[in-house]
Amino acid sequence: MDPQARRRWLQGLALGASSAALAGPAAAAPRPGRKRLRLAHPAPETGFDPAQVNSDYYSITLIAQMLEPPLGYDYLALPARLVPRTAEALPEVSADHRVFTLRIRPGIFYSDDPAFGGRSRELVAADYVYAIKRFFDPQHKSGDLYQFEALKLPGLAALRERAIRDRTPFDYDTEVEGLRALDRYTLRFTLGAPDPRFPYLLATPFCAPIAREVVARYGAAQMGAHPVGTGPFRLKRWVRGARIEFERSPSFRGEVYQGQPADQPLQQALAADLAGQRLPRVDEVVVEVVEEDQPRWLGFLNGRYALLQVPFGLVNHVAPNGTLAPYLARRGVRLQRQSMPDMGMSYFTMTHPVVGGYTPEKVALRRAVSLGFDQTAYIEHVLGGQAIPGQSLIAPFTSGYDPAYKSGMSDHDPARAKALLDAYGYVDRDGDGWREQPDGTPLVLEKASQSTQRDRLANEVWKRSMDRIGVRITLRTSTWSELLKLTRSGTLMMWGFAWSAASPDGGFFLDTAYGPNAGESNDSRFALPAYDRLVERQKRLPDGPEREALMREAKNLLAAYMPYKVHGHRVLTDVLQPGTRGYWRHPFMRDTWRFVDVPADDEPAA
Template sequence: MLKFSLVRRGLAGCGGAIVLACTSLGAWAANAPAPASAAASSPAPAPASATAPPAKLLRYSFPVAETGFDPAQVSDTYSRIVTAGIFEAPLTYDYLARPFQLKPLTAQALPEISADFTEFTFRIRPGIYFADDPAFQGQRRELTAQDYVYALKRHYDPVTKSPNLYLLENAKVLGLSELRKQALAEKKPFPYDVEVEGLRALDRYTFRVKLAEPSPRLHHVVFNDGSAFGAIAREVVEFYGDRIMAHPVGTGPFRLAEWRRSSLIALERNPGFRELRYDEQAPANDPEGQAVARRLAGQRLPMVDRVEISIIEEDQPRWLAFLNGESDVMDRLPNTYAGLAIPNNRLAPYLQQRGVQMFRAFLGDVTLATLYNMEHPVVGGYTPEKVALRRAMNLAYNGPQELVLVRRNQAVRAEGPIPPINYGHDPALRSEMSEYSPAKARALLDLYGYRDRDGDGWRETPDGQPLELELATQSDQASRQLAEIWQKSSKAIGIRMRFKIAQWPENLKSSRTGKLMMWGVAWLAGSPDGDTFLALGYGPNKGAANHARFNLPAFNELYIRQNKLPDGPERFALMQQAVKLMVAYAPYKMSSWRIATDLMHPWVIGYRRNPFQREFYKYVDIDHARRPVSP
């Protein structure tokens, strides 16, 4: 999932107010170096009676604007945080369990999987309903297996331009790619009513997926992710047409109540949501998690009535909104305020006195100081001099400065694409990707003919043409800081660099279509498996996960081989070979694996970051007795 910041699309207790999740960070580090847009109309809630409990409101903010709420069209993290609360996949991850564990959500049980990992059969629970919507013309609409068939087919529809199609294409679902090619060739609407062998509803509540090749982790990658692959009703899509991004209708615990683009997103409890009780399982070595599980056990989900998400791009107003109690959760403390709020990664005394809670965990992501468009005539290509240019830029980039000045030590240096909490990570790996050496960079440029021939202090290309790089960026504080690091780093080796500033959604769109030379982003996993990070380099993923448009046959072969194997030594070895090729050819500069520090006011109950479950707000409660002033 690019956390775009790119979708897709993923530590043991420390004592006190600090909890570290997923894997021990300390132990690991010891061994490592627009205008308003109307949402679907819904009736206003009736006034609360004198004896009714007050509505529970959860407020927090995004640092980046959303793009929309159609699962088949979005890939950015922030839009998918919203769609995850509206749409549901057959499976989900237990919110508290570590290691991460799949469990049924709309499915009756985990899927039936053939021994060769080419057939997956899902049985959906009867009695699950979509949220009421005008598209249903006053009828209550039950979820069926056909809704999942339709939802998956939408990713193949050329009109949808799904950024997540690559996940299904890589799995080679029988017959669907052929339908897509037919629609493209004939320039006709996608034939949704044509049945294919690879995706079929067997009865009202059962559907089967058949693949041309093994895919041992398909259910972890696709069928656990409602944010992109959740069930959607065909009549809703046809009712709203090209307005579907503003009218999400799913079976999940929330529905869209209000949307002011790039300003405010409000979700309200879905009044027709089925009875679903809190039943999360914390590990034995997590006493804080176990306390949460005991306190909330049996509570009906969701526990809050409304979620309001403000878009606050700058760090200072986001921080002040939390301090002033206008935000209940500080989702990822801005790095700018790490020294003030968590000196030495301990919660500051003044925050402890206010009862503020703290939770730290690896995000399961990799920051890309830049991607290099491999099809661009200046930075792209596979010849030795083009590889040398990218590697020299990577060596010149002041990664240590990024960690200190921008990340404020809320990250560790990346040796490759796969972060510590994802399968395929090798803690012993040390690579050039993390090295900072302007001297080596200059020597490499000299060796391959990037020299200053006219004495103006700037290098030219090997054939004597002017050399100037362009980095796409945004106007927020962190982007400005990163751009400054790039400017100083490139100047130190005699390479001109200019900057093209645009809004983040605009850069995302341009990057997908190959219109940017360079862009700094991050990639966030949707599951604990490291395949999603190798997907950054797989050629057929170009324009989807692979924004660098890297296409190396040797890498592609390794990617396919590891993808077909079950977890084990053979697959792990192939993953390491692929990582080394990605480092050597340098389609990206991977700079860090980030650690999220989340802060919560004392009236927020049950918050625990799960990097692979976006809709945390489904699992938290608000204690009005501890909230000083009603919002």
């Protein structure tokens, strides 16, 4: 977007906001006295079944408000600190880091649901066993199975293999060594290999319980529309891909904030505000899916949303030089900025005949594309300058991240890119200005894309970058959910998005290039035995210099083979309305809505 057009667009935002504020909301019968937290998501959800959402960040965030894993995080502690959630205490751990035992707190109940036949249903240890077994059930084709396969839980892989081999339903009733309910409230995990960081997984929605009666009533195919959990909120209404409404669950046990806040001004102020407050603090949460940046921002300016992540293209307008713009400060809007443990990337599908493969010319092509891509322009124009240039997959706040580590991942050098292409036979044979492949066939990159404003800006950077090195690039445009399906099936040549860590374990990012995870978290389908062995070795070690050295070797291999072009680690900017309290963007927690408070809302619920 040229500067003049951008100025006109920003002026339009301000004028639109003024008009919307004058017009006010559509007339409808008010419901005074309700506290309704209104939020906007920039991408649609895929559903509410942990076993079937395939690491979709937005769906996982929604699930986390309803379904509770055994552990969680202290909301205001930094560094991040695990705390019990439905468990009575942190797990007991064997000396070899293979056996983890925890006790589920008695007296926790699911939200009322017809599946329970009008009776209250208590949470028990067997619910966690059943929920995790569902990831191994072949009918779910879970893209997140890799998180449990890596644990090598004895017996579970055999149950899955039997169901596939015999084409029979998955056997949920056979007890296995790797995952057992010892009694009504005691849960034991026995890993096939040591994993000192396993408890982090117990704080994710992937380890949230599922009541077997719910699946029996609604069926596996409909589970994504019928989440029933023990958390502070329950699903009230769902308009797929448009609007999700939650309400306070009458069955929730309630809790009062307790924690050890970091010795920083924001966390200390939030702790003072939360002291003695019973959670959740709001009666309802309404999430609207608004994919385009402009209407999301206008919604915030009009007071519709209690808080909002500022679209990257607007950060310099909202917070020039990191300071909130005066017109927002006068309204009492508040600003928060937070580096995130995520990595934005573009991947090359390693099984694709054009960009995939491990031969020298294929490696040279990917490295040349990486060198030709203008990383600085991407961060500036697409991410509003709000990112740390990426040197590896591993993100800040996680083990294995080294701010001093430097690879060629962030280099932009069109001259070197052209020389590399020339050396390996990617030259213009017919004089049309575009390079061909070494065998003389056309060299055409096909990059998948959504149709949002941000994607269009990214596509402009890609097009200009590839034009400079004589490589033709075309676009394949579709929706987020469809592109995610195509990614899992390995049918795209190139696409990209961001992975966000759910724990301080940087091994999570290394797993996204681990060969056995192809079709799950390994979007590129990278498969290099030497890399896989490094991933497996570091997983068994406690944090420390030996593990860090192995993780560095793994990062070096990824920079050499370039299955991923890592763009950067984002810095997110949030704005909060004057009456919004209790919020900050925790690096790893997803279940944070219960801490947020807003004024009573007289706006209609429709």
